[in-house]
Amino acid sequence: QVQLKESGPGLVQASETLSLTCTVSGFSLTSYHVSWVRQPPGKGLEWMGRIRSGGSTDYNSALKSRLSISRDTSKSQVLLKMNSLQTEDTAIYYCTRLGYGSYWYFDFWGPGTMVTVSS
């Protein structure tokens, strides 16, 4: 079955770089797009960016200057790197699979990983 699982440090210092890994199973990264979505505690959801099945990337313009998404297909992993972290980046970070049926939607989600940015 389709599964996604995020991993990474729970605590990061302000101004440093966040690195998260999403390990997927049950589908191929060369067949589906994968996105990162984040959710500050008690707040709404923000789409961060995606890596397409072909390997190209798209980012939310609000994060584009700080964000990088890549993948290692041999390990079925998607990697997120975001620099210059601030306390406002404290959030649960979700890895999601993008489904498409004329429109884009998130059909599978990982359990999420909480990242706290400490000043």
Next chain:
Amino acid sequence: DIQMTQSPASLSASLGETVTIQCQASEDIYSGLAWYQQKPGKSPQLLIYGASSLQDGVPSRFSGSGSGTQYSLKISSMQTEDEGVYFCQQGLKYPLTFGSGTKLEIK
């Protein structure tokens, strides 16, 4: 970016009651609308996509409708397991954007 406005922000319903949640897009999204349910401490789960298509495994008491800029999610008979936060999301244009959520509780 397309803005998504959800209403109400919160509501409470009795068991068996019909519940409706609204979502308005800032421009026509041509039925490119999805709904998610999020329970405390869990990740969101897809309920509806394409405005009205039910995701596999989702109970038939959930239904979606709408067109243009106005959409709604209906729960035909509220159950205890339906408590949670519901989000809408537009899937027409990037960046994909979400509504702010509706918290649904049992009365």
